[in-house]
Amino acid sequence: xxxxxxxxxxxxxGMARRLAERGMSVLCxxxxxxxxAALDGVRNIECxxxxxxxxxxxxxxxxxxxxxxxxGAVEDTIRELIALMSSGDTIVDGGNSYYRDSMRRALALxxxxxxxxxxxxxxxxxxxxxxxxxxxxxxxxxIEIFEPVAKLLAPHAENGWLHCGPSxxxxxxxxxxxxxxxxxxxxxxxGFALLAARKELDIDPARLAETWRHGSVVRSWLxxxxxxxxxxxxxxxxxxxxxxxSGEGRWTAVESIELGVxxxxxxxxxxxxxxxxxxxxxxxxxxAMMRAGFGGHAVKQE
Numbered sequence: 261x262x263x264x265x266x267x268x269x270x271x272x273x274g275m276a277r278r279l280a281e282r283g284m285s286v287l288c289x290x291x292x293x294x295x296x297a298a299l300d301g302v303r304n305i306e307c308x309x310x311x312x313x314x315x316x317x318x319x320x321x322x323x324x325x326x327x328x329x330x331x332g333a334v335e336d337t338i339r340e341l342i343a344l345m346s347s348g349d350t351i352v353d354g355g356n357s358y359y360r361d362s363m364r365r366a367l368a369l370x371x372x373x374x375x376x377x378x379x380x381x382x383x384x385x386x387x388x389x390x391x392x393x394x395x396x397x398x399x400x401x402x403i404e405i406f407e408p409v410a411k412l413l414a415p416h417a418e419n420g421w422l423h424c425g426p427s428x429x430x431x432x433x434x435x436x437x438x439x440x441x442x443x444x445x446x447x448x449x450x451g452f453a454l455l456a457a458r459k460e461l462d463i464d465p466a467r468l469a470e471t472w473r474h475g476s477v478v479r480s481w482l483x484x485x486x487x488x489x490x491x492x493x494x495x496x497x498x499x500x501x502x503x504x505x506s507g508e509g510r511w512t513a514v515e516s517i518e519l520g521v522x523x524x525x526x527x528x529x530x531x532x533x534x535x536x537x538x539x540x541x542x543x544x545x546x547x548a549m550m551r552a553g554f555g556g557h558a559v560k561q562e
Contacts, residue, residue, distance in 0.1 A: 261284055261285070261408055261409070262284070262285045262286075262287065262318050262319060262320075262322075262323075263279060263284055263285070263286055263287070263323055263324075263325065263409055264286075264287045264288070264289070264314050264315070264318050264322065264323065264324035264325065265286060265287070265288045265289075265324070265325045265327060266288075266289050266290070266311065266314070266324060266325070266326050266327065266328065266337060267290060267326060267327035267328040267333075267355070268288055268289075268290035268292075268295040268296065268298070268299065268307075268327070269290075269295070269327060270384075270385050271327050271354070271381065271383075271384070271385075271387070272288075272290070272325075272327030272354075273295065273298065273299065274383075274385065274387055274388035275325070275327065275354070275381075275387070275388070275392065275413060276288050276299065276302075276305055277299075277302065277305070277388050278387070278388045278391075278392075278412065278413060279304075279409065279412055279413065280302060280303060280304035280305045281304075282412045283304065284304065284409070284412060285304055285306075286304060286305045286306070287306055287307075287308060287314050287317050287318060288305060288306070288307045288308070288314075289307065289308050289309075289310065289311060289313075289314045290307075311337070311340050311341060311344060312344055315341070315344040315345060316344075321348045321349055321350070321405065322345060322346075322349040322350070323349070323350045323352065323405065323406060323409065324341065324345070324349075324350070324351055324352065325352040325354050325379070325409075326338070326351065326352065326353050326354060326355060327354050327355055328355050329355060330355055330356050330357045330358060330361075330507055331357075334353060334355060334357055334361075338351060338353075338365060338369070342369070342372060342374070345374060346373075347372075347373030347374065348373065348374075348375070349374055349375065350374070350375040350376070350377060350402055350405055350406065351369065351374060351375070351376050351377070352376075352377040352379050352406060353365070353376070353377070353378050353379060353431070354379045354381045356380070356431070356434060356435075356438070356506065356507060356508055357378065357431050358431065358435075358507065358511055359378065359397075359428040359429075359430075359431040359432040359435060359511075360428065362376075362378035362397065362427060362428045362430070362431045363427050363428035366378070366397075366398065366427030366428070367427070375398070375399070375401070375402040375405070376398060376402070376427065377396055377397065377398040377402050377403065377406055377430065378396070378397040378398065378427060378428060378429070378430040378431040379394060379395065379396050379397075379406075379430050379431075380394075380395035380396075380397075380424075380430045380431050380432075380433050380434020380435070380437065381393070381394055381395075381413070381434070382395075382434065382437060387413075390415060391413065391414050391415030391416070391420055392413045392414060392415075392420070393414070393415075393420050393421070393437075394410045394413050394414055394420065394421035394422070395421075395422055395424050395429075395430045395431075395433040395434050395437070396410065396421065396422065396423050396424060396429075396430045397423075397424055397425055397426060397427050397428050397429035397430030397431060397432070397433075398423075398426070398427055398430070399426070399427075400423070403423045434508065435508045435511050435512055435515070436512060436515075437508075438506070438508035438509060438512070439508060439509055439512030439513070439523070439526040440526065442505075442509045442512075442526055442529040442530060442533070443525040443526045443529045444480070444482055445482060445529070446525075446528070446529035446532055447525075448478075448482055448483065448486055452465050452469070452486060452490070455468065456494075456495075464494070465490050465494055466487065466490035466491045466494050469483060469486045469487035469490055469491075470487045470491070472487075473487055501536055502536050502537055502538075503532075503533045503536045503537070504533070504537070505530060505533040505534065505537075509526070509529070509530045509533070510530065512526055512530075513526065513527045513530050548560070
């Protein structure tokens with residue numbers, strides 16, 4: 261089986277390598293020359309110079325995976341692919357697109373005879389070695405076509421991938437997955453901050469994290485990561501206290517409001533990331549001035 265992959269960032273390149281290592285023929289495209297060059301000479305992988313060449317080289321019912329940033333890049337690429345693909349071909353959006361965009365795209369493409377799968381994919385930079393968790397949305401026939409690819413991407417052919425439901429379900433599942441991830445990461449970060457702050461107890465956070473990896477209720481891949489990070493740099497020297505956020509966390513918080521389903525942990529984790537980016541600075545300055553105004557308290561100058 262052949263597969264096309266558009267977008268050779270950390271995830272896209274890793275997926276291409278994993279599929280190629282398992283015997284699949286992979287045709288790749290990325291607009292950046294260095295991204296294509298990084299895969300030169302890799303067995304079962306061929307990089308092409310544009311989308312037209314990619315579609316021309318794929319035979320039979322074509323399947324093309326998009327590993328692109330959500331938004332304009334996905335829209336523009338799908339628009340270009342529509343003119344290059346034929347009825348029965350499949351476009352798989354493996355990025356973190358908004359699920360309602362995926363529902364809209366699936367309907368629009370179906371009217372032109374094209375199949376569309378929204379694929380929420382988790383695994384990060386370690387997915388190539390350990391496998392990716394794949395959450396799929398789309399028609400049963402579309403998933404049947406993509407199933408051999410999903411089985412190779414997943415940690416095991418029988419687990420780690422799921423047809424979650426109709427179009428939009430895959431990206432919805434990934435959105436909630438990432439919202440949960442926000443909350444779990446925030447809880448671990450706060451817990452280790454408390455451990456590091458009680459200095460008179462002389463607890464070694466790195467050794468404790470390593471201990472928690474074995475038999476603890478909170479053992480997880482995130483604890484594994486914490487153990488490695490703290491072993492190398494237990495004071496986190498040189499790391500700026502700024503945490504980026506992505507669309508999925510915001511979309512999850514909005515979904516909570518729209519559904520009236522409380523999600524305070526996820527929402528507060530998102531707010532904490534906003535605060536780390538300096539977005540609380542104005543409010544904090546005003547708080548300091550109000551406190552000075554009613555109580556005469558000193559205001560620290562920058």
